[in-house]
Amino acid sequence: KAGVTQTPRYLIKTRGQQVTLSCSPISGHRSVSWYQQTPGQGLQFLFEYFSETQRNKGNFPGRFSGRQFSNSRSEMNVSTLELGDSALYLCASSLITQGNEQFFGPGTRLTVL
Amino acid sequence: DAKTTQPPSMDCAEGRAANLPCNHSTISGNEYVYWYRQIHSQGPQYIIHGLKNNETNEMASLIITEDRKSSTLILPHATLRDTAVYYCIVRAANFGNEKLTFGTGTRLTIIP
Numbered sequence: 247k248a249g250v251t252q253t254p255r256y257l258i259k260t261r262g263q264q265v266t267l268s269c270s271p272i273s274g275h276r277s278v279s280w281y282q283q284t285p286g287q288g289l290q291f292l293f294e295y296f297s298e299t300q301r302n303k304g305n306f307p308g309r310f311s312g313r314q315f316s317n318s319r320s321e322m323n324v325s326t327l328e329l330g331d332s333a334l335y336l337c338a339s340s341l342i343t344q345g346n347e348q349f350f351g352p353g354t355r356l357t358v359l
Numbered sequence: 360d361a362k363t364t365q366p367p368s369m370d371c372a373e374g375r376a377a378n379l380p381c382n383h384s385t386i387s388g389n390e391y392v393y394w395y396r397q398i399h400s401q402g403p404q405y406i407i408h409g410l411k412n413n414e415t416n417e418m419a420s421l422i423i424t425e426d427r428k429s430s431t432l433i434l435p436h437a438t439l440r441d442t443a444v445y446y447c448i449v450r451a452a453n454f455g456n457e458k459l460t461f462g463t464g465t466r467l468t469i470i471p
Contacts, residue, residue: 289461350402
């Protein structure tokens with residue numbers, strides 16, 4: 247079974263631009279979560295989508311948004327990029343069962359210049 | 360979700376068992392203990408999880424104390440590829456709670 251895939255793997259943008267990252271979950275997984283990882287803040291939860299609805303949200307500004315499609319694929323968007331948005335963005339998918347584990351993709355490394 | 364405390368770093372000789380401790384003294388009855396690891400610049404990898412009984416899989420064993428206030432992840436025969444940051448996470452098993460709260464983890468270095 248294929249794992250979680252994320253595209254692109256690397257991205258360079260400049261301040262003020264916007265970016266869209268994509269995540270394809272493991273087949274059959276309906277929950278997709280997004281995380282941001284920076285050296286200073288570590289791994290932080292952004293949001294989670296299930297059945298095309300945002301179900302959980304972390305403490306990030308409204309510039310960070312996402313969506314999920316009917317095939318469970320998800321995208322996250324960051325508008326008006328800031329230097330501090332440079333990070334590894336990770337996507338994780340899971341089955342919806344009690345105590346289930348999450349499976350992470352390799353991440354997208356975003357650099358904002 | 361309950362907070363966890365882990366030592367910032369540990370070393371282990373190759374071929375020996377690596378024992379990684381985690382304290383979660385405020386854990387509540389419906390919270391599971393999860394372990395993930397992250398090898399440099401890769402996505403975190405699920406290792407094992409448990410509620411109150413000890414668990415074992417092909418990667419590791421998880422020992423949870425009877426009062427559930429602490430746990431130990433055991434890698435029975437550590438190899439160089441086990442060098443990574445290991446995260447102990449406590450998460451309620453409620454339907455719809457998919458959020459993982461990562462702490463700073465333990466940086467495990469396997470010494471040849």
